[in-house]
Amino acid sequence: MVHEADSPFGPVYVVDVGDQRSLRFDSPEGTLQSAILKSDPLAVPISYVRVATAGLALTQGRSRLLVVGLGGGSFPMLLHRLLPRRARIDVVELNPVVVDTARRFFGVREDHRLLIHVDEGSRFMTRQGPRYDLIFLDAFSDRGTPDHLKESRAFFEDVRHRLSFGGVAVLNIALEDPRNVAKRIETFASAFEDCAMLRGASQYGNLILVGTLEPLPSEPLFRQRLWRLARELDFPELAESVVSFKRVSG
Numbered sequence: 001m002v003h004e005a006d007s008p009f010g011p012v013y014v015v016d017v018g019d020q021r022s023l024r025f026d027s028p029e030g031t032l033q034s035a036i037l038k039s040d041p042l043a044v045p046i047s048y049v050r051v052a053t054a055g056l057a058l059t060q061g062r063s064r065l066l067v068v069g070l071g072g073g074s075f076p077m078l079l080h081r082l083l084p085r086r087a088r089i090d091v092v093e094l095n096p097v098v099v100d101t102a103r104r105f106f107g108v109r110e111d112h113r114l115l116i117h118v119d120e121g122s123r124f125m126t127r128q129g130p131r132y133d134l135i136f137l138d139a140f141s142d143r144g145t146p147d148h149l150k151e152s153r154a155f156f157e158d159v160r161h162r163l164s165f166g167g168v169a170v171l172n173i174a175l176e177d178p179r180n181v182a183k184r185i186e187t188f189a190s191a192f193e194d195c196a197m198l199r200g201a202s203q204y205g206n207l208i209l210v211g212t213l214e215p216l217p218s219e220p221l222f223r224q225r226l227w228r229l230a231r232e233l234d235f236p237e238l239a240e241s242v243v244s245f246k247r248v249s250g
Helices: 047-058 074-082 096-105 121-126 153-161 178-189 219-233 236-240
Strands: 003-005 012-017 020-025 032-037 064-068 088-093 114-118 132-137 163-173 194-199 207-212 244-248
Touching: 003 096, 012 096, 020 096, 032 074, 047 074, 047 132, 047 163, 047 194, 047 207, 047 219, 047 236, 064 074, 064 121, 074 088, 074 114, 088 096, 096 114, 121 153, 153 163, 153 178, 153 207, 163 178, 178 194, 178 207, 219 236, 219 244
Parallel strands: 064 088, 064 132, 088 114, 132 163
Antiparallel strands: 003 012, 012 020, 020 032, 163 207, 194 207, 194 244
16 A cells, blocks of 8 residues: 545545556555556556547547546546647546545646646536537546436536537446446436447446437447547557447437
8 A cells, every 4th residue: 555545535545556556445455446557657557448538539529628537547647648739638526635646646747738626526517618529427436426426317418518519428337236327328328419338348347438419420430430549649559449339329
């Protein structure tokens, strides 16, 4: 255990196992929230982060992005590295201790392109502000997604309204009781014109949902776009990140 800190939402831990450094909540053996490789900070060891990045293949623009839930910062820092310098990334994180831990132990750095807001995701979404080309909902405790970010269609309607034309909402579902997953998929899908489930090759079993304001492409066209995106971003792992692409009716 490298670091332990109390927070308003329970203890936060940084744990090293070999070359991998992970962020965990509630206990040093708690569910892995985020991870980096100490020998290669640019590596992306967690499969679902690569699958979420595949959402960029479904956007018409990549100039403004929002991430709800910082964790160790793997996803926003990956976007910061991959996307052009004109891209702006906002991150919303409720727990200030997580923000401090990500800065001190996971290499998260803010600049004019990446800004962290200490705020509640649902409250942030209702405020007047910019529209986003991609919104990634990735907020977790050790018991799954907080209730205020998962149960209400109203929240996903707020997400929809913060999307720019041609934008995509991406939702990470993990640590959920299997009996609740179908309802979560239904609630998310009902707020968008079209929706699909994406899965990667991962032992963690994360399910990524994507919701759009217009019809999604067919799976072959999606995979063509993903292959081109992987080449454009010089991120070859992205091309094979999505093992399963399945449409969901709204």
